[in-house]
Amino acid sequence: MAIDTARAGDCETPDLKRLLVHPIARDERARWDALMAQHHYLNSSSLVGDALRYVATIEGRWMALLGWATPAMKCRPRDQWIGWSESLQWRRLRLVVNNARFLVLPGPRIPNLASKTLSLNCRRLSRDWRAAFGHPALVAETFVDPSRYRGICYIAAGWRMLGTTKGYGRSGGHYYYHGEGKLIFARPLSKGACKLLADPAPHPELLTEDRTIDILSMPLRGQGSLHEALSQVSDYRSLRGKRFRQIQGLLTIAAAAVLAGNRSYAAIAQWAATLPEDLRRDLGCTYCRRARGFRAPSADTLRRAISNVDAEEVDRATCGWLLRQGISLPGNAIAIDGKVLRGSYSEDRKAVHLLAALTHREGAVIAQQKCDDKSNEIPVARKLLDDLDIAGAMITADAMHTQVDTADYLKKRARTTY
Numbered sequence: 001m002a003i004d005t006a007r008a009g010d011c012e013t014p015d016l017k018r019l020l021v022h023p024i025a026r027d028e029r030a031r032w033d034a035l036m037a038q039h040h041y042l043n044s045s046s047l048v049g050d051a052l053r054y055v056a057t058i059e060g061r062w063m064a065l066l067g068w069a070t071p072a073m074k075c076r077p078r079d080q081w082i083g084w085s086e087s088l089q090w091r092r093l094r095l096v097v098n099n100a101r102f103l104v105l106p107g108p109r110i111p112n113l114a115s116k117t118l119s120l121n122c123r124r125l126s127r128d129w130r131a132a133f134g135h136p137a138l139v140a141e142t143f144v145d146p147s148r149y150r151g152i153c154y155i156a157a158g159w160r161m162l163g164t165t166k167g168y169g170r171s172g173g174h175y176y177y178h179g180e181g182k183l184i185f186a187r188p189l190s191k192g193a194c195k196l197l198a199d200p201a202p203h204p205e206l207l208t209e210d211r212t213i214d215i216l217s218m219p220l221r222g223q224g225s226l227h228e229a230l231s232q233v234s235d236y237r238s239l240r241g242k243r244f245r246q247i248q249g250l251l252t253i254a255a256a257a258v259l260a261g262n263r264s265y266a267a268i269a270q271w272a273a274t275l276p277e278d279l280r281r282d283l284g285c286t287y288c289r290r291a292r293g294f295r296a297p298s299a300d301t302l303r304r305a306i307s308n309v310d311a312e313e314v315d316r317a318t319c320g321w322l323l324r325q326g327i328s329l330p331g332n333a334i335a336i337d338g339k340v341l342r343g344s345y346s347e348d349r350k351a352v353h354l355l356a357a358l359t360h361r362e363g364a365v366i367a368q369q370k371c372d373d374k375s376n377e378i379p380v381a382r383k384l385l386d387d388l389d390i391a392g393a394m395i396t397a398d399a400m401h402t403q404v405d406t407a408d409y410l411k412k413r414a415r416t417t418y
Contacts, residue, residue: 021056021120040103049267050133056117064117067101073270077163077184083198092197099142114153126189138193143182151183159187227252229321233313249284250305265299272296315368333360336397338377355380382409
């Protein structure tokens with residue numbers, strides 16, 4: 001939801017020609033969150049999924065705050081306006097961004113401040129989104145509460161009102177009717193954006209997800225499926241209180257959702273709720289009489305399952321399954337890169353450091369190894385590649401891996417046949 005606070009006044013105002021809009025710095029995040037929670041009518045600064053936060057300033061003074069996040073999973077007026085098919089929507093939804101927060105800070109009433117801020121932000125949003133997440137943002141959307149605002153600043157900034165929502169909300173994985181429809185606004189962020197999104201032909205130069213794995217075209221159940229591969233993962237749960245028959249069903253949903261581009265637990269739960277009824281049944285979802293359908297797991301259920309399962313077992317199962325889905329290593333390029341696992345740090349333990357092998361062409365992680373606290377990536381890299389057929393593949397890695405031992409290992413493996 002966004003706030004429309006474009007208001008005219010009689011007081012002396014700063015020069016809007018000096019208005020600047022830029023992403024917040026890391027040390028500005030606490031201030032951004034505090035101001036948003038204090039002054040925004042939702043009293044919340046949280047954003048779902050991939051997110052960017054901006055501040056508008058005049059000569060260093062904070063004038064307005066904006067937050068962009070993951071778009072609505074389904075929005076019929078928006079989807080009809082874009083003109084894309086349902087399959088394209090699944091693949092390209094992340095190219096749409098939602099103006100989830102917009103706040104003009106208290107102070108002098110400055111005519112055109114809100115619309116000018118929106119215009120400046122939209123000019124740079126696609127470029128910033130590509131730099132942060134590896135792909136551009138082509139269309140922006142937002143939802144305005146008509147009981148509070150009319151969305152005048154969006155119209156003045158070149159946005160188009162597409163209609164209203166039906167007045168449903170979502171809580172605990174279920175939709176409920178509250179009767180408060182929101183105004184839907186959208187704006188292309190580049191010329192021909194809607195045409196590009198609706199074109200079934202792939203566009204590798206812009207739509208990087210066209211080169212990634214189409215998870216819905218892969219077998220999620222049955223022989224050779226992801227569900228079968230995850231059956232080797234141990235179920236840590238006790239028999240009492242199980243709402244989902246097997247842990248492999250929960251893990252299948254989570255893994256498929258991540259492969260489809262969903263990164264947060266909330267986004268995974270939303271994606272799970274849109275799965276076909278028969279697929280949810282086959283993956284072990286329980287039947288809900290009230291909803292008259294098979295209930296998808298909530299974000300909390302998914303969080304507990306992922307947090308408590310044996311990570312190494314899941315990694316072996318998913319990486320092995322990916323390699324059986326037509327990913328060819330000869331002629332491909334494999335990147336070796338280490339990352340600190342987000343959210344793994346606590347007061348009593350260090351953050352988890354993983355070294356992963358990633359294919360350049362598909363963007364798929366095909367192997368991972370944990371680096372010991374007292375070790376580094378150099379010896380782990382050779383262990384990582386031991387079980388992979390890298391003959392005929394190009395290996396890329398950071399400068400730290402330019403070691404004689406590593407070079408000799410790769411030369412030896414290049415002549416190895418399987």
